[in-house]
Amino acid sequence: MNIDGVTTGIVLDHIQAGKSMEIYKLLELDQLECSVAIIQNAVSTKYGRKDIIKIDEQIELDFDALGYIDPNITVNLVKDGKLEKKEHLELPQILTNVLTCKNPRCITTEERGVAQRFYLADKEKRAYRCAYCDVEHTEHK
Amino acid sequence: MRDLINVTDLTEEEIEELIDIASEMMAAPEDYLDLAKGKILGTLFFEPSTRTRLSFTSAMMSLGGNVLGFSEAASSSSAKGESVADTVRTVSYYCDIIAMRHHKEGAPRVASQSSTVPIINAGDGGHFHPTQTLTDLTTIRLTKGRFTDMTIGLCGDLCFGRTVHSLIEAMKRYDGIKFILISPPELRLPKYMRDDLDRDGIEWREVTDMEEVMPELDILYMTRVQRERFFNEEEYLRLKDTYILDMDKLETAKEDLSILHPLPRVNEISTEVDSDPRAKYFEQVRCGRFIRMALIAKMLGLK
Structure with missing residues (x-):
């Protein structure tokens, strides 16, 4: 699979097969007016199967959120038909407004206008903890 | 700061x-x-x-x-x-x-x-x-003269007891510190803290019986089971008097043990212990x- 079809835009490559819709929702790609293509189960020499998302515009991306969902994603920025930049993601140290704290005793369940912030507590386990109450997030593991 | x-x-x-x-x-x-x-x-x-x-x-x-x-x-x-x-x-x-x-x-x-x-x-x-922990640390340094090479027993509500969590965070940074966690299974230390102790290579173990570990302890940190932390009154009533420290239980304790408690206490330390020189919980208030x-x-x- 190559990046044909995107003249100026973004190609999210090497998405773990089956995760593309989650990313589509998280990045709110349905709100865009440009064309967005989702390719599922493409053959990948590296991973066997992968998903790809092609966005026909250079939008601002939440790299932290992407890195959290799948740090193996490659972000290709395409301009005038040429690959302008290739970014490799990693697990972000801080996640802002990506996860929601589930601890009923946490201040974020009550206080208005507080950003949900999590910090990376254990890279190997991909464990994130709430920056307010320190309770570990238990989804997406 | x-x-x-x-x-x-x-x-x-x-x-x-x-x-x-x-x-x-x-x-x-x-x-x-x-x-x-x-x-x-x-x-x-x-x-x-x-x-x-x-x-x-x-x-x-x-x-x-x-x-x-x-x-x-x-x-x-x-x-x-x-x-x-x-x-x-x-x-x-x-x-x-x-x-x-x-x-x-x-x-x-x-x-x-x-x-x-x-x-x-x-x-x-x-x-x-943290200021309770600073109080605890001050009492420990003034009574023991050091922060290293000690076995610290933490007893009672280790789940909701924030003073316990902060004290562990503070003391685990020093060399030669070993924790013995004494609690009923329902009130054990939260998993994330146990994981942290393992990750940091700290020696610790969990027991349910206070007396079996008494001779090992340099510090015994007692806590109250707090009614306000429970959603369920029945559960509180069942667990509140699990541990009561009295002179009999102190029989096998070291001579230089320091007994600490963040106070207020209810039943977990019998008043007969107050006059024992090892009781440091009112000294803690002064600290x-x-x-x-x-x-x-x-x-x-x-x-």
Whole structure:
């Protein structure tokens, strides 16, 4: 699979097969007016199967959120038909407004206008903890 | 030091320095009567705690400063639905430093983001209580003379007991520290803290029986099972008297054991223990006043 079809835009490559819709929702790609293509189960020499998302515009991306969902994603920025930049993601140290704290005793369940912030507590386990109450997030593991 | 949210915001050196200042203040309190003259401490107690609030108030008054604040959420504007951030931002224009207690975990972190003055966490739910830990550390250093090479038994409510969590965080940074966690299975230390101990290579073990480990202990930290942390009254009643320390149980204890308790106690330490020289929990109260004096002076840039 190559990046044909995107003249100026973004190609999210090497998405773990089956995760593309989650990313589509998280990045709110349905709100865009440009064309967005989702390719599922493409053959990948590296991973066997992968998903790809092609966005026909250079939008601002939440790299932290992407890195959290799948740090193996490659972000290709395409301009005038040429690959302008290739970014490799990693697990972000801080996640802002990506996860929601589930601890009923946490201040974020009550206080208005507080950003949900999590910090990376254990890279190997991909464990994130709430920056307010320190309770570990238990989804997406 | 801008805010004190968790005791680990302080380095070991800063803790030593605070204890040194507190010791100087204990030795000659009359030298510090005007140190914080003209300064105001705001005590924002969204959750009532007479003991901690009085300790802060006494500390500030002993430094010649003034105190304003509220002692329960009902008498603050949070009862009208005001956010913590707004309340704290407002009060921070009335004072020079704030000590706050809140029932929600992480509330002081929120406060520190909107305050114009330093925030001291005076307890946030079952989370942290750094000035209690400073009090505990001061008592440990003054009674044991060191922070290294000790076996520390923590007994009672290790699940919701924030003083236990903060003390473990602080003491695990020192060499040769071993923890023995004594609790019923329902009140064991939270998993994330047990994982942290493993990750940091700290020696620890869990037991349900206090007597079997008594001879090993250099410090025994007793806690109360707190009614307000339970959603279920029945569960509280079942667990509240699991451990009661009395003279019989102390028979096999070391001569130089230090018995600590953040107080208030209910039944977990029999009053007969109070006159034993190993009982240090009222000495702790005295240490609490002076370490808060040292902390306020340091955070206001007066020491």
